[in-house]
Amino acid sequence: MEALMISGNTKATREALFIALYQKAFPAAAKYVSKMGGSFDEAKDVFQDALVIYYEKAVSNQIAIHVNEKAYLLGITKNLWMQKYREDRPNVPFDSADIDTAFEDANEPATEKLMHYLETAGQKCMELLKSFYYDNLPVKKLADLFGYTSTHSATVQKYKCLEKVRDTVKQKSLTYEDFLK
Structure with missing residues (x-):
């Protein structure tokens, strides 16, 4: 070796x-x-x-x-x-009121596009990603909350959820600027 x-x-x-x-x-x-x-x-x-x-x-x-x-x-x-x-990466804290308000605003096309692509990953993935990124729950807590056997399983599932969204965006050949239009 x-x-x-x-x-x-x-x-x-x-x-x-x-x-x-x-x-x-x-x-x-x-x-x-x-x-x-x-x-x-x-x-x-x-x-x-x-x-x-x-x-x-x-x-x-x-x-x-x-x-x-x-x-x-x-x-x-x-x-x-x-x-x-x-x-x-800049960390911008969100509270749940800010998130709810942002996603309720149907006049914002970027939010609509983002939500559409997040929804393609499925409801459980959306909840998992929201819990991790917006609620700032630690992976151990995610594993317990979503019924995973270990923190590694929760991390893998979070990665798979992100990959579902990335794959959808890639299939549509979208760029960052597409969300700003």
Whole structure:
């Protein structure tokens, strides 16, 4: 396994290994970051951070790769991107009165479009997403409230709900600007 070879070899060997890992895993990482709204430069930054984490774990023998290095690096990249996304995203608090008022305003075409695409995911998905994003319920509470066996199951279901909405938007080839018209 390549992770075991990092710590005891020469600089040239480590460089060759990093180049091989970069060639093997970076295209998938860049595709993921792009899909999640990031730029090519952001993908490079996040992936390089993932390589550093990989290297540090390999050198300290803390690494336990169960699939392969590419999947491991992609997992680190996804986690780093989501962390960056959460930190960079502005948090605007809503109270339930604001949400109810916004969705009742039928004169707002953006709200109508957004609600239409959220409804395509189904009522349970809408309730789950509302509970997480607007009511700010922790995942543990969501799992209990919606009857999931674990927080992981609730997280997976939340992701699936978001993917349903994303797929519908992609099928219609919509952009952010379409919601502002």
